[in-house]
Structure formats: structure tokens, C-alpha cells
Amino acid sequence: xxxxxxxxxxxxxxxIFLIAPAFLLVYIFxxxxxxxxxxxxxxxxxxxxxxxxxxxxxxxxxxxxTNISREIHDNITQVLSFVKLNLxxxxxxxxxxxxxxxxxxxxxxxxxxxxxxLSKSMSFEHIAQLGFVKTLEMETGRINNSGLIKxxxxxxxxxxPLGEERELVLFRIFQEALNNTLKHSGxxxxxxxxxxxxxxxxxxxxxxxxxxxxxxxxxxSGSGLRNMENxxxxxxxxxxxxxxxxxxxxxxxxxxxxxxxLYIDGNHPDSLG
Amino acid sequence: xxxxxxxxxxxYLMLNFFTANTISEAICLIIAIICLISDHDLxxxxxxxxxxxxxxxxFLGIYIGRQNHWVYNLFIIFEAGFTNFIFAxxxxxxxxxxxxxxxxxxxxxxxxxxxxxxxxxFKYNNITFTIISVEFVLYSLYYYYLLLKDGDYxxxxxxxxxxxxxxxxxxxxxxxxxxxxxxxxxxxxxTPKHHLxxxxxxxxxxxxxxxxxxxxxxxxxxxxxxxx
Numbered sequence: 001x002x003x004x005x006x007x008x009x010x011x012x013x014x015x016i017f018l019i020a021p022a023f024l025l026v027y028i029f030x031x032x033x034x035x036x037x038x039x040x041x042x043x044x045x046x047x048x049x050x051x052x053x054x055x056x057x058x059x060x061x062x063x064x065x066t067n068i069s070r071e072i073h074d075n076i077t078q079v080l081s082f083v084k085l086n087l088x089x090x091x092x093x094x095x096x097x098x099x100x101x102x103x104x105x106x107x108x109x110x111x112x113x114x115x116x117x118l119s120k121s122m123s124f125e126h127i128a129q130l131g132f133v134k135t136l137e138m139e140t141g142r143i144n145n146s147g148l149i150k151x152x153x154x155x156x157x158x159x160x161p162l163g164e165e166r167e168l169v170l171f172r173i174f175q176e177a178l179n180n181t182l183k184h185s186g187x188x189x190x191x192x193x194x195x196x197x198x199x200x201x202x203x204x205x206x207x208x209x210x211x212x213x214x215x216x217x218x219x220x221s222g223s224g225l226r227n228m229e230n231x232x233x234x235x236x237x238x239x240x241x242x243x244x245x246x247x248x249x250x251x252x253x254x255x256x257x258x259x260x261x262l263y264i265d266g267n268h269p270d271s272l273g
Numbered sequence: 274x275x276x277x278x279x280x281x282x283x284x285y286l287m288l289n290f291f292t293a294n295t296i297s298e299a300i301c302l303i304i305a306i307i308c309l310i311s312d313h314d315l316x317x318x319x320x321x322x323x324x325x326x327x328x329x330x331x332f333l334g335i336y337i338g339r340q341n342h343w344v345y346n347l348f349i350i351f352e353a354g355f356t357n358f359i360f361a362x363x364x365x366x367x368x369x370x371x372x373x374x375x376x377x378x379x380x381x382x383x384x385x386x387x388x389x390x391x392x393x394x395f396k397y398n399n400i401t402f403t404i405i406s407v408e409f410v411l412y413s414l415y416y417y418y419l420l421l422k423d424g425d426y427x428x429x430x431x432x433x434x435x436x437x438x439x440x441x442x443x444x445x446x447x448x449x450x451x452x453x454x455x456x457x458x459x460x461x462x463x464t465p466k467h468h469l470x471x472x473x474x475x476x477x478x479x480x481x482x483x484x485x486x487x488x489x490x491x492x493x494x495x496x497x498x499x500x501x
Contacts, residue, residue: 014454
């Protein structure tokens with residue numbers, strides 16, 4: 001009887017030995033799943049933090065631009081208007097001096113005008129009020145008048161509002177691209193294409209400048225180009241920058257206008273980066 | 274009618290070679306050849322020669338019959354060497370395991386020669402086998418501990434290393450129990466010809482080689498995925 005009990009006990013122990021690894025594997029699987037969730041949560045928190053940081057950076061930048069815009073509008077242009085007025089009040093001057101005063105008045109008037117435009121392009125309120133397309137038209141008009149570069153603006157499809165925040169971001173991307181073109185490319189023409197379709201909005205900027213290689217793209221992506229990509233990602237758009245030496249540069253921003261989602265990692269899922 | 278009888282006899286003899294062990298080992302070897310022959314990692318490619326040696330040892334063991342203990346005494350050297358090598362490679366991904374592996378190999382060498390000195394080469398080195406079984410169980414548990422402790426997440430379903438260790442753990446954990454209770458289990462007869470350990474070892478072999486085969490398939494998948 002005792003022998004039988006011992007044999008039974010040994011059989012049960014052996015069975016436990018046989019089954020124990022299975023339980024261990026189940027435990028490892030469950031623990032691994034928990035680890036996955038934990039890593040995902042950590043990643044989400046990190047992404048949310050990055051998103052907040054990016055948003056804050058842009059908000060601070062916008063606030064600064066708005067302050068500068070107000071300062072230009074309320075102070076500098078007012079002072080210049082007084083200067084213009086004072087110049088007009090000068091009487092009894094000789095003919096050559098009068099001519100110089102008139103020229104100076106014209107220059108001051110032109111400066112006031114330019115500053116007003118500059119102030120408007122900096123101001124968030126102004127862009128929100130006029131809308132993206134109108135602001136873009138005004139800005140291209142101003143640049144064309146300056147003679148720095150010839151901008152061709154082409155609009156395809158029926159325009160529709162994209163939302164204040166998105167339009168502001170798109171306008172800032174345009175400004176960044178324009179700034180890069182003027183500073184680095186030596187381009188004579190800049191072609192802007194706005195494509196409004198039912199499911200997609202595209203903003204394409206193409207210049208005929210010197211362009212740059214893919215290697216340089218990686219090297220300089222820390223500044224303006226990276227900025228454009230980050231801004232685009234913030235509104236759920238994808239910014240694609242394409243260039244090669246001697247073939248100009250193209251910046252394409254693609255956005256699904258009806259998908260109101262902010263990408264918490266600051267990167268659109270379709271983004272190449 | 275001498276000819277058919279002779280043929281039947283040969284067929285009968287041939288059938289002896291086709292056991293659950295040999296079939297599972299042979300299938301595992303074929304899968305290893307298909308999946309690992311072009312693998313860049315030596316850790317995995319070495320599975321092929323090892324499984325080939327296993328199959329040869331198994332067939333030789335059946336061919337020789339009851340006096341086959343020396344075959345398995347010889348094979349245990351390959352088994353210990355191979356398994357220690359693989360565990361060294363797997364554990365070194367997470368931590369420096371050289372000391373641990375060196376201790377394991379030293380214990381194996383000492384117990385192996387001790388047993389040979391005690392009862393000669395023609396009796397199976399049971400203590401040595403128990404010692405390496407415990408070692409491999411501890412290595413497996415340590416590997417899983419390091420895997421869970423590691424910050425990176427891996428999909429265990431498709432992890433070759435995970436399934437290889439799982440097979441090893443299943444086999445050697447149960448084998449340890451069988452070795453410890455060998456005498457008692459040997460007395461339990463399931464059929465008039467076969468005792469319980471006979472069936473347990475068959476099941477364990479099938480589990481071991483199934484897990485290993487799956488791990489080889491996972492390795493192939495991963496290689497394909499990383500290449501495409």
C-alpha cells in the first residue's frame with residue numbers, strides 16, 4: 001500500500017515536471033504582453049510630450065511674430081507716417097531740395113507700404129481673417145512687385161477652408177520654403193500649385209534654382225527643411241522635399257482635409273522619415 | 274517460398290529504425306537543412322551537423338541494440354558541447370555568460386570522467402546526463418529571466434531563440450524528473466513490453482524536435498523578412 005502511494009506520488013511529481021514548463025511559457029507570454037503595453041504607454045507619453053513641445057514652440061513663435069507685427073503696425077509705421085507728414089510740411093525749400101524731399105516722401109511711403117504687408121504676413125489674426133488663398137495671393141503679389149523672384153500661383157479645384165490652425169501652418173511652410181529659395185537657390189521662378197480635391201489637398205512649391213543632393217538634404221535637414229516636416233506633421237500632413245543638383249527643389253505638402261487628427265509622435269504614418 | 278520471407282524479415286528489421294524518436298529527429302534535420310543552410314549566423318547553422326550526429330547516433334543505437342550505451346556516452350559529449358555553445362551565444366546577447374558556461378562545462382567534464390572511471394565506457398553515464406539536464410534547465414530559466422528583464426519587446430510567437438529554449442526546457446526539465454525517479458518510473462508498465470519512461474521520452478522527444486523545428490521555420494521567416 002505504501003509502495004503504491006509512493007509510486008502515485010512520483011507519478012504526480014513527474015506529471016508536474018512535465019506540465020510546469022508549459023505554465024512557465026504561458027506566464028512569459030503574459031508578462032511579455034504587459035511589457036509591450038508598458039513600452040507602448042511610455043512611447044505614447046514621450047510622443048505626447050514631444051507634440052506638446054512642438055506645439056508650444058510654434059505658439060511661442062506665433063506670439064512673437066504677432067507682437068512684432070503689432071509693433072510694426074502700431075509704432076514703426078505710425079512714426080514713419082509722421083516723418084512723411086513732416087516732410088510734406090516743409091515749405092520754402094529750393095527746387096533741388098524740394099525734389100529730394102519728394103523722393104524721400106515716396107521712399108517713406110513705399111517703406112510704410114512694405115512694412116504693412118510684412119506686418120500682415122506675420123500676423124496670425126490677419127491670416128485667419130483673410131484665409132490661406134487670399135494671404136498667399138497677397139504675399140506672391142508683394143514678392144512679384146519686389147522683383148526678387150517671379151512667382152506663378154496656380155489654383156486647381158474649388159477652394160475650401162482648411163481650418164485656421166492648418167492654414168496658418170501651411171502659410172508658415174510656404175514662408176519657410178520661399179525664404180530658402182530666396183536665400184540659397186538663386187532661382188528665377190517659383191511655381192506654387194494649390195490642389196483642392198475632394199479627398200486631398202496639395203501644396204507644391206517648385207523652383208528652378210541650383211538644387212542640392214540627397215546627402216546635403218540629410219546634412220541640412222536640422223534646420224529649415226526639418227522645420228517644414230515637423231510643422232506638416234503637426235497638422236497631420238506629409239511634407240516631401242525633393243531636390244537634386246541643377247534641377248531645382250520641390251516641396252510638396254499633402255493633407256487629408258477631412259481627417260482631423262493630430263499625430264502625437266509628430267510624424268505622419270506615411271512619412272518617409 | 275524463401276524469398277518473400279526474407280524480404281519480410283528485412284522489412285521488419287527496417288521498421289525497427291522508424292521510431293517516434295528517429296522520425297521526429299529526421300524531420301527536424303530536414304527542416305533545419307531547408308531553413309538554416311543559408312543562414313548567416315553560425316549559432317543556427319551549427320544545428321544541422323548536430324542534428325545529423327543525433328540521427329546517426331540514434332540509428333546506430335538501434336542497430337547495435339542492447340549494448341549501445343557507449344554510443345550515447347559518446348553522443349553526450351556532442352550534446353553537452355552543442356547545447357552549451359548555443360546557450361553561450363543566446364545568453365551573451367543579454368549578459369556576459371562565459372563564466373556560467375565555463376562552470377557548466379567543467380561540471381560536465383568532471384562528472385563524465387568520474388563516471389567513466391567508476392563504471393567504464395560501456396555503461397551509460399546517468400549522473401552526467403542528470404547534471405547537464407539540470408544545467409540546461411537553469412540556463413533556460415536564466416535566459417527567460419534575461420529576456421523578460423530586457424527593455425526591448427520581441428514578438429515571442431516568431432522568436433526562434435524563444436522556441437529553441439522552450440523545447441530545450443520542456444525536454445530537460447521533464448528528463449530531470451525521469452532521471453531522479455528512474456527506478457520507480459521504470460517499474461510502472463504501460464504495456465506488457467514497455468514501461469512508462471519509454472513513452473515519456475517519446476513524448477518529450479516529439480515536443481523537443483517540434484519546438485526546434487518551429488524555431489528553425491521562424492528563423493527562416495525572419496531572415497526572409499529582413500532581406501525583403
